[in-house]
Amino acid sequence: MISKNTILYIYSILCTTFCFSQNKFEREYRIDEQKVPELAISFIDSSLSQKNIKWYAEESQDGKTIEAKTKYNGNRYSIEFDVKGNILDVEKTIPFKSLPTNTQKVIKTTLDSIFTKHIILKIQTQWLANRNTLLELVKHQSSKNNYQTNYEIIVKGKKESVYLVYEALLDQKGKVIKLLEVIQRSSDNIQF
Amino acid sequence: MCNRYIRFICIGIMYFYLIHTATSQTEFSSGLLPEITFSTKISDRFKLIHAVESRQIITDNTKENSFNYDYILTDFTTLLSTKVGASGVLNLGYLFRVEEDQIIHRSIQQYNIVQLLRRGRIGHRVATDQTFTNNEAPEFRLRYRITLEKPLTGDEIDPKEFYIKLGNEYLTSFQQDETDLEIRILPFLGYEINKKSKIEIGPDYRISGFSESGSSHKLWLSIGWFYAFDTRNKEQHTK
Numbered sequence: 417m418i419s420k421n422t423i424l425y426i427y428s429i430l431c432t433t434f435c436f437s438q439n440k441f442e443r444e445y446r447i448d449e450q451k452v453p454e455l456a457i458s459f460i461d462s463s464l465s466q467k468n469i470k471w472y473a474e475e476s477q478d479g480k481t482i483e484a485k486t487k488y489n490g491n492r493y494s495i496e497f498d499v500k501g502n503i504l505d506v507e508k509t510i511p512f513k514s515l516p517t518n519t520q521k522v523i524k525t526t527l528d529s530i531f532t533k534h535i536i537l538k539i540q541t542q543w544l545a546n547r548n549t550l551l552e553l554v555k556h557q558s559s560k561n562n563y564q565t566n567y568e569i570i571v572k573g574k575k576e577s578v579y580l581v582y583e584a585l586l587d588q589k590g591k592v593i594k595l596l597e598v599i600q601r602s603s604d605n606i607q608f
Numbered sequence: 609m610c611n612r613y614i615r616f617i618c619i620g621i622m623y624f625y626l627i628h629t630a631t632s633q634t635e636f637s638s639g640l641l642p643e644i645t646f647s648t649k650i651s652d653r654f655k656l657i658h659a660v661e662s663r664q665i666i667t668d669n670t671k672e673n674s675f676n677y678d679y680i681l682t683d684f685t686t687l688l689s690t691k692v693g694a695s696g697v698l699n700l701g702y703l704f705r706v707e708e709d710q711i712i713h714r715s716i717q718q719y720n721i722v723q724l725l726r727r728g729r730i731g732h733r734v735a736t737d738q739t740f741t742n743n744e745a746p747e748f749r750l751r752y753r754i755t756l757e758k759p760l761t762g763d764e765i766d767p768k769e770f771y772i773k774l775g776n777e778y779l780t781s782f783q784q785d786e787t788d789l790e791i792r793i794l795p796f797l798g799y800e801i802n803k804k805s806k807i808e809i810g811p812d813y814r815i816s817g818f819s820e821s822g823s824s825h826k827l828w829l830s831i832g833w834f835y836a837f838d839t840r841n842k843e844q845h846t847k
Contacts, residue, residue: 443768444762444763445761472763599803602803602804605757605806606733608687
């Protein structure tokens, strides 16, 4: 028979677990197109000539956003909207070597100044502009209007003799806008 | 999502029913394999892992009364884990097994590589271990396991989401003049409770005895709970 003390012990462990769980909340999940604001759908319909769009909602302490993900002309796009459907930014995953040589150099110099060694895992071009300019950028990859290009880089970097994964946001001149360590999901379940 | 989940379970049940039918002439046993794993990050480089795993048998066709619940053993494992290079992890540890009135000691060495995919990740583990008991010759094992983990929703596994974990392991063992091969198939369904805690359930199917006249099949229902403590206190971004 399980004693009362054993039950209390198990219960206290479970309570401790759920108390510890109150940390930063970030969740991405698929949503149906019917739940996507009309403004967001019209942006996608006007910019990308294809049907294979996956819609996601992302919830965090900062609020909720809607994201459209698709592969278009060989590149993976991630287009982010607020809950009303107003566009926030467009991100395009690209191979590092496809960037202009000068941009590659600028990024490399910045990363070299932060890390003793680094490996780029993923790089995305981030475009920030008004709706019409972003439409033009997605359609034609360029625009005569004003827009800002940043680079969001997931990098495995070595600092103080340890490699950790970081998310770096750099502007076109290589200035660091944001640098955060990415806490990896625990891999205990695939290691032990 | 729910339909995918039900389909996954149905395929699993059918798969193991077929295996059980096909192997009814050989040694077959099944049971429960509950496991709790705690890990504590002590620095950016080092981590301590503690695991407790128990085995309870429910069916065994080599016994007269094949349906009979029996507790078999409990393993207590402690590993010290350290990062090696950009992607490698080296684990060194010790397992203490309590089996009936016997105590079994095992030293463990593991090398892991975890590769991040666009959706999910793959883990490779190469391991060796040495088992010592009072009344048997030492046993030496060499093993390789590949594990694929994929979210069932979205591109990443977020809290309160299900995922699948498919594992395949090959173990060769050497004891005195005997060698054997064991193959393990591990299709698990996981649930991420939060960023630190996850549970996994699924069959742990093991085939061994290839060098003998009849092979041995073991089917465990594995139920695992993983909890990761992180004692560091930094401003970080969760992904």
